[in-house]
Amino acid sequence: GPAPSSTTLPPAGNPGAQPPRWNPWTVKAQFKQQPLRVAARLARITAAFGGWGAAVGLDYATGALEQSSTQRQRGRELTRVITDLGAAFVKVGQALSTRPDLCPPEVLEELSSLQDNIPCFPNEEAFALIERELGAPLDSVYSEFSKEPVAAASLGQVYKARLRDCGSQVAVKVQRPGIEDTMLLDFYIVRSLLKQADNRLDWLETSLVGLLDEFADRVLCELDYVSEGRNCDRFRELYGDRPDVVVPRIYWNLTRTRVLNMEWIDGVKLSDKDAMAxxxxxxxxxxxxxxxxxxxxxxxxxxxxxxxxxxxxxxxxxxxxxxxxxxxxxxxxxxxxxxxxxxxxxxxxxxxxxxxxxxxxxxxxxxxxxxxxxxxxxxxxxxxxxxxxxxxxxxxxxxxxxxxxxxxxxxxxxxxxxxxxxxxxxxxxxxxxxxxxxxxxxxxxxxxxxxxxxxxxxxxxxxxxxxxxxxxxxxxxxxxxxxxxxxxxxxxNADATIAPLLDILLSEGDGSDEVRDLVEREAVRVTEAMLVGGAISAAREDNQVAELLRSSLGDMPSLVPTRDQAELLRLRAQVLRVWAYIQARGGGVSAQSLQPVLDVLNDSARGRNASRLGLRVAGGVTQRLAARTLQRVLAEDAANRRQSAQQQTA
Incomplete structure (x- = not known):
């Protein structure tokens, strides 16, 4: 992992700390003390949505809202309104774009294009916030620091830097000043409006206030960079050992609620086709x-x-x-x-x-x-x-x-x-x-x-x-x-599929009797297909092995009507293909590959079921062959009787 920094700093972010939680009652108490600010922002939001809402209302009254083209147009206008209102609304719009139960497809498609088109905040503010959070001058922690952000979004921006004490390159993520307070105000106002909608719109199946509360809680976690660092650690622990995946490391001694230092990873954006090529x-x-x-x-x-x-x-x-x-x-x-x-x-x-x-x-x-x-x-x-x-x-x-x-x-x-x-x-x-x-x-x-x-x-x-x-x-x-x-x-691992399949076929429990009946019936079909199908196939060959098979199997192929022979040969071919594939993909027969199968068979209940299945299959195949023999004898007897009757008539 990254070398720890030796710079003397205040206590680092605690990776075990709990993230902040959205508490609508606390937020309500906070903004009740700021009525003029709330009124000004509410007026701005109302003005932004007023024209759009009036257009939607008119479309609804005239029936135009049922048309796909109208829905798309209103979705496009909604996207512009949301973008103009800033970070909180952009986040809400992005979340709404994933909810097909709340919006028609045309609106979802327009909302999915929402981007964080908010300009970067001044570098001086960013640098001051980093120094305030870390409690040390920038040049005492970093030997290099990019003059401009390398990436920016609604919640913060990222700089590239090099740590002074160990020389490692890091991505320094710093939060937009005042963004939490701004978003809390917007969430408070939107929640008040949604509460009225919940009370008045009886046809709503989903609580809009509940959705807002859940979403605001998630955004607050996003605003806590200690929480983000903890997410990164957990993600790396679960998936970082994959050979085709890279997950950066967190520098916990340089991470605070509003500043995150993460291992810098050189790379190319997947969307940059020219750079990828x-x-x-x-x-x-x-x-x-x-x-x-x-x-x-x-x-x-x-x-x-x-x-x-x-x-x-x-x-x-x-x-x-x-x-x-x-x-x-x-x-x-x-x-x-x-x-x-x-x-x-x-x-x-x-x-x-x-x-x-x-x-x-x-x-x-x-x-x-x-x-x-x-x-x-x-x-x-x-x-x-x-x-x-x-x-x-x-x-x-x-x-x-x-x-x-x-x-x-x-x-x-x-x-x-x-x-x-x-x-x-x-x-x-x-x-x-x-x-x-x-x-x-x-x-x-x-x-x-x-x-x-x-x-x-x-x-x-x-x-x-x-x-x-x-x-x-x-x-x-x-x-x-x-x-x-x-x-x-x-x-x-093809070998690993045999034992689970066998376990299913021989299992005890709810519904297992029905499964065993199906398995038994299929096992009889397969065994007959392998025996009789093999004999039919051999009868069509012209070599010494085929001759030996014909002499040992005798008249078996002729017991099967021509219409059934094709089905038996088809089933035999399928079984042989499956077995050949397992053999080709597996590691060959070995004590290690056989052990899972033996473990299944050594289970007393499954072992009994295996023995019982073997006996039933043997009995079933014998019955089918006996039935085919009897059918053939009766058919030949009927044919002989018809022939004899025809001769007497002649």
Whole structure:
């Protein structure tokens, strides 16, 4: 890690300290003492929104608001109003751009273009604040310091510097003076207005005051650079060991509430195509690294970078992806992580009823809401866009289409999910600027497949069973596709899929009897396909081995009607392909690779089930062959009788 500074400074920021919390009652008490200031700002806000609100009201009265072009125009005007009102409103607008349950898609698209177009504040103010926070002159801490900011946004700006005592380069982030007080005033006024809207608009499904409180709390955390440093440390601890990802280190002895010193990382913005090309860096490879890291953030630890816009992602010159700016982080609740993967399974199965039910687990809907009207909407949208596999879908197509559905019904999109959509949309947008055919779901599906095949969680085991046993029939093509897709995942190990699959097939518990019945039926089919299909295949060959097989298997192929032979050969070919793939991708047979399988079989209950399954399969195959033999005998007897009758007639 970075060498500690020897400069004598006041106590450093405490990485274990709690971030400030938004307290609307404290803020209300504060601004009740400043009525003139509140009135002046309220007048400014009212004037800014007055013309826009009047236009929207007229559109609503005339029915013009139903038109897509009108919605887009009003969205464009709203973006201008928000930008003019400053940092707090820009932050609110950016958050609103991720809420398809609150705004129609056309407005969301306009709001997504919101940028922090606020000019830099004077360097003298920045330098004075740094010295005040650190309690030491600038030149006693830094041997070099950039004369101008290298980056700026609504909340603060960043300088490049070199530490005097250890020579390390650092990014020095300093907060805009007075920004917290300015934003608190705006949040106080907006909260008062939203409270009136909540009381008067009965059709609102979401508490606007609740949304504002949650958002203000998050922005306050963003304004506390000690909190941001703690976020960075946690992110690095979880994901910093990935070979294709870089996470900077925090200089805690030089970090305060309004000043942050972070390891400087040299790199190129992913959005700078010319610079990327000059360095020979592959945008698609780096975006894929971002997607794989994001999937692990969202679906494993659940702690994720919620603001991966192009300015916060750098490509290092050795081809790694660097994450910057950890002010906005979020967490995916444990149950929701699994529900997201299950949702993908239901989408692959086109099980729209189950997809609608997923919205309970994802926190989109209260349990009291009837999902039956939503099902036909999902069916109409996805049947229209699902012309190929799910992985071929454009992510923005899904978010736009689902946004229309979410806006029609009483959905309340949780903040974590809105931020997930924003995160993946940004990554796909970066890739699309280089490759118009890039699909974020195609890049994400290998990870999903690997989790489904290897994760022992009961919920995901159930999802795998749903995927493979669609309508009571085992889908070998889906198993083959899952294996091939999971093989593209960096954590893939084909040997590791055998034991989990075996565990599912032999498990005890709720629903396991039904699964075992399906497994037994499929095992009988497969065994017959391997035996009889092998005999049919051998009968068509012309060599000594085939002759030996024909002599040992006798008349077995002729027991199967011609119409069934093609099905048996098809099934045999599928099974052989799957097995060949596992062998090719695995590490070969070894004590180490067999141990997980032996562990499953050594479990007393699963061992009994394995023995029972073997006996039932043997019995089932024998019964099928006996039935085929009997059918053939009866068919031959009937044919002989017909022939005899014809001869007597003649």
């Amino acid at each position: 000059a360095e020979g860096l592959d945008v698609i490879k780096l975006v894929d690294a971002g997607i794989q890291c994001s999937l692990r953030q969202l679906l494993e630890a659940g702690y994720f970078h919620a603001d991966p816009h192009p300015g916060n992602l750098l490509a290092t010159r050795d081809g790694k992806l660097a994450f910057l700016d950890f002010g906005m982080m979020s967490e995916t609740p444990g149950p929701a992580r699994l529900a997201i993967i299950e949702h993908v399974v239901h989408l692959v199965n086109r099980d729209y009823q189950a997809m609608a039910q997923d919205y309970y687990a994802l926190g989109f809907l209260e349990r009291s809401v009837d999902v039956s009207p939503i099902v036909p909407e999902l069916e109409a949208f996805f049947d229209d866009v699902l012309t190929a596999s799910v992985s071929e879908l454009n992510f923005k197509t899904i978010t736009d289409g689902l946004g229309g559905v979410l806006f029609k019904f009483p959905f309340n999109v949780p903040p974590y999910y809105a931020l997930i959509l924003r995160s993946l949309t940004v990554l796909e947008g970066l890739a699309l600027s280089t490759d118009p055919n890039f699909k974020v779901l195609a890049a994400a599906y290998p990870y999903m497949a690997q989790r489904l095949l290897q994760d022992p969680t009961p919920q995901l085991r159930r999802g795998l069973i749903e995927l493979l046993f669609k309508d009571g029939t085992f889908r070998w093509n889906r198993l083959e596709n899952l294996l091939r897709e999971s093989g593209k995942s960096e954590d893939s």
